[in-house]
Amino acid sequence: MKIPAQPKVILRSCRDYDPERIRTIIREGLEELGLRPFGRTLVKPNLVAAGPLFPFAYTRPEFGEGVLRALRDVGGSSMTELAAGERCGITVPTRVAFRESGWDAMLKKIDVKRYCFEEEQQVEIPISHPNRLRDYLFTPEPVARADFFVNCPKFKAHPWTTVTFSLKAYIGIQDDRHRLIDHDHKLNEKIADLQHIVQPSFIAIDAITAGEGRMLTPTPFPLGLIIMGNSQVAFDAVCCSIIGVDPMSVDHIRLASEHGFGTTDLSKIAITGDVTLEEAQKRAAGFKVGLIRVEKYFEGTNITAYAGPPPEAEAGEYCWGGCPGAIEEAIEILRVFDKETDKKMPRLHVVFGKYDGDIDAKPGEKVIFIGDCVDWKGKINGNLIEMKSLYKERNTYDPHTVKSEDIFVKLATAKNKLRGDVVRLEGCPVSVAEQVLALVSIAEKNGLKNPYYDRDNMMSFGRAYLGWKARVTLNKLQRKRYQQNGAFASRGQAAPELGP
Template identity: 65%
Template sequence: MAKPTVIIRHCPDYDVSRIQTLAREGLETLDLRPHGRTLLKPNVVASGEQFPHAHTRAEFVEGVLRALRDRARPDLDELAVGERCGITIPTRYAYKGAGYYEMIKRVPGTKLYHFEEETQVEVPFYHKDRLRDSTFTPEPVAKADFFVNCPKFKAHPWTTVTFSLKSYIGIQDDRHRLIDHDHKLNEKVADLQYIIQPQFIAIDGIIAGEGRMLTPLPFDLKLMIMGDNQVAFDAVCCHIIGIDPLSVEHIRLAYERGFGPVELDEIQILGDVTLDDAKKRAHGFEKGLIRVEDYFEGTNIHAYSGPYPGGSKDDYCWGGCPGAMEEAIEILRQFDKKTDEKMPPIHIVFGAYEGEIPAKLGEKVIFIGDCTTYKGNIAGNTVDIKSQYVDRSTKDPRTASDEDIFAKMIKMEHKMFKARHDEILRISGCPVSVAEQVLLLVKLGKLD
């Protein structure tokens, strides 16, 4: 049996013709020919002037699309791009900010899907250790004959990295994406692999994103990496930035479930850039995975976290509310460089926290998330915050619902107005999304 292949190519800029050539050569090397319903999924979690490095660039997608047409079999029925951007914001808005509407016109005959606007298809799961017996995915994903994953090379504050495997969070609409998007996030990502596997992977590593996911810092990597197996692909990307792929939980889970190898001697690495040279280029790349207490150290936001339901003392909800708060503050910092100066001293609590909260009189204390609990004295007052957590077994994907940004804005505005004189505040949700926490911080810091 042939080894999975990862191809590392030098790509100095976003020249469409060069990207097209590299992608076509990659498809030829892997002996791949698009056919039937061919669907390309980029990462367009966020876009626009404030999020220039969060998404797969339009020029990159255009080059890959052109290469797919170059290599297509005569029975290519449809060439399409599809994605669900970050929770709450319409994908149409993200596509516009990323220049996808203009790009798609330059590749005639290519369709553009907005996954939350498509019919959602139930997909049953039969594998061992699954979180639930089925999930939902947009119909274009379920019907794809040739699937192409075009992620962005980025760090991630909740999962260390987001390469190929993690990008699958975008093959669900908000209703189903939010289910299990908590301390089980890595298991959720592993479960999503059973929906579909890509025939071709091409990651935008020309300008990579370090440190964060929505507001990453640009890192000039000048690489276009391609492959035909997601686990092998992500393993090589991990080695490039100097981390053990098995230390990344969703990669380890996919590996243990047989989706591909992580051992370098089981992977064929080709291209005009060696793995060692790629490592040199990535030297100093800032990874993710920082606890919320450490993230806000030295600022006016004092964060405290306890374990998630059923967790031991040191457990932490990497996929839920704490990470969303980290992304929320970075978004506000993008829009207003004086955000930290304007923010009053506040205390934010996650999970089952049992330590001291040294808030002074007049300082607000915010308990975020359904699972947050606390019993103790705060500024001379006895406080008892009880869990509102509902076990995941009671959540049915068939009846899942979501709210758009306008509904969330109205609800947060109403809640903050009612609690304007309160020093103790509870924000419910599992998880409480990045958008909701942005709105919360805006009201707390009077940043609007």
């Protein structure tokens, strides 16, 4: 599809999660934009995490129901398939997120197909634009085949990228093994590159109750809006303007604009609806974004953080897309699960990047060097410690051969990795899940609870895990490779067409 030359963003007031009200608003939005769903129509919500621990992290099912019913109203027989698909946060089966969010029940009620992207074949999409991180990306087959792609993100802040609106939600169109590649200080570049896989004909963001501050555990913010549009960059630019953020200061938005995916210039974007931009800005007054360095984040707690820059070969003063942000999300998850997390956490020191300074650890206080790029030499309690960088150049990672580590392997090895007062966690990045397990292992002697061992969570997780593995096994028996190498030749009409 071509990027609209005249982008439009529609602001509509909606205070409640009434599926029929949402359905009407979405249908009117589609009609105003002159859009009619056709062919393989795929809706991607943001289901990064769901359930009691994450009540404001995901696109609500009532919102999804309204969108899907409206698409069916307008598209009718022009659609050969109407489906919803997503890959939730890594290590957790997406089946969990669909079930815990209420999306499973909703999809069954209205008879819409579900895709858990990590259960589908991963296909190769070549990319050739200047300054790309690599020459090809992998994505689930349903994404590559989509004709009419609909992005339904959640209006949220993000601790690594400032915001997560439409563009950032594309991290969910990759499975674990491919998502973690370049999910480091080049995360914004990765997000921009992912835009070359598919483009939405229609965007509708759940901004009825927005999420401020965090990504997995945001604070609810009653914004009372449904925002719709036909161009991702323009859409995100308007969303930024609503909360008082310069879109050009958000690197993935700026980069996507430079790649040709739309304008951030509000004077070139038609903004319509029953809420003016000024009124929307008043509603959003005080909305907090989540960009905060790890040293500042842990001030006043039992954890002291030290952070240096990522590898000099790829200059930058801080790794916004990797390990430091992951530990912030990890501790937030534990705080939600166990209200006494901070009291139960022993004195702990965590080190990231090429840190040049002292580490003020007392005898008996654990020091964890986190990530492949950590690089430090000095004395801890009188002992000379040297941690050399294990960082691998980006071109040494081959998406054709990269593997992901099973969550049960991580559970089994978490304690062994933390033996001793000075330890290292390897990875680029070290994921949120692995850092949750590390923090629990350190503080479990003080009674810190492990969310992975919670009885209700384990039962839900176990069922979903077995279903996921059964589906993958069935695909193998049917001789359908999990990953199909070589340029995918059957892309749908949602594949982007850049240029005049």
